[in-house]
Amino acid sequence: MTAAPLRLMLVDDEAGFTEVLAKRLRRRGLDVTVALSGAEAFTALEAGSFDVAVVDFKMADMDGIAVLRGFQKRAPTLPVLMLTGHGSEAAAREGLEAGATDYLIKPCDIEELLARITAATHRSGPA
Incomplete structure (x- = not known):
C-alpha cells in the first residue's frame, strides 16, 4: 500500500x-x-485539509504574514x-518570528524546496 x-x-x-x-x-x-x-488560500483551507503550505511573502491582496x-x-x-523574492533577511526574520516553520528565497532549487517541505511536515507530525 502506498502512502497518500x-x-x-x-x-x-x-x-x-x-x-x-x-x-x-x-x-x-x-x-x-x-x-x-x-x-x-483561506477558501481552499476551508474546503480541504493540507499537510503544509508554501506562502509568498509579498502579494497584491495581502502579505504573507497576514496569510500566515x-x-x-x-x-x-x-x-x-x-x-520571498526580495531576499530580505528582515522579511525572513519577520516570517519566522510570526510563526513560519521555515523560509526560502526565490528562485529556489526544487530539491531544496522538497527537502524543506519534508522536514516541516516531519517536525509537525500528522495533520
Missing part, C-alpha cells in the same frame, strides 16, 4: 511562477492546490514555509 501524497497549498500571486512550480511538485508526487491570493496569521487561526498545526 503530501497535500500542499501553494500561495503566490505570480500565476506563471506558481503554475510551473505546482507542475514540478506534482511530478514529484505531491498533491498541490494553488491559491493566487490570500483570499483564495490567518492560517494559524484556522489550522494552528499547519506548517507554513515563507517564500
